[in-house]
Amino acid sequence: MKILVADDSKVMRQIVIRTLRQAGHGGHDIVEAENGRDCLEKVSSEQPDLVLSDWNMPEMNGIDCLGALRAQGSQVKFGFVTSEGSDEMRSRAAAAGALFLIAKPFTAETFTEALDGVLG
Template identity: 35%
Template sequence: MTNNLKVLVCDDSVLIRKKLKSTLEKCKCEGVLEAENGAVAVEMVKEHKPDLVFMDIVMPDKDGIEALTEIRQLDDSVKVVMASSAGTQNHLKKALEQGAFDFIQKPITLESITNIIEKILKDKKEGSLNV
């Protein structure tokens, strides 16, 4: 059974996108979308309206913080989870100030993805009860 979450993975590394996509599929996410930078991610959010975006912070063209800001302006119900390598604490603080839902440290593990998916599904379930 799928969890019905529409997920977008945004990272400039093809390898990281493929690994994350495969991890998300293990978590029963189907039809995972991919973007190679923040500019593409913003366009994909407009077009596909995902529930969840995994966003790398450091990318060419448009970094994760800029993309996060634009995504929040487009649709503040999208949960954006920032992914970062070590040494980007200032970026993470800024991302959380800009409305990021959460962040995960690279290398990304199945456990960290599972925890975030469960948190979002719980939020979604509780949100639908308050209608």
């Protein structure tokens, strides 16, 4: 399984990757993207099974990236790991096709709950 982690903060990408490992998902291939545009390109080139994306990023934000992926016909599994988890954002994420939204601060248990049904 290949997981693409998209966040404009390298430190946050490392935290997400470490938390994935703590949640028992350390055996997967991990690819990193530094913004939504990079993520969009890497979904095409890397063919990940799952995208974990920040919401607020320069060049292209996460929700626009998800919209662009769906417009291209991509059905890649997509979830948000972001600092905001308002009801409005959760609704927008779900309407756009995201499977989950994990709000920071998060724990390995939060990842386990969100990913168990997704990664099987």
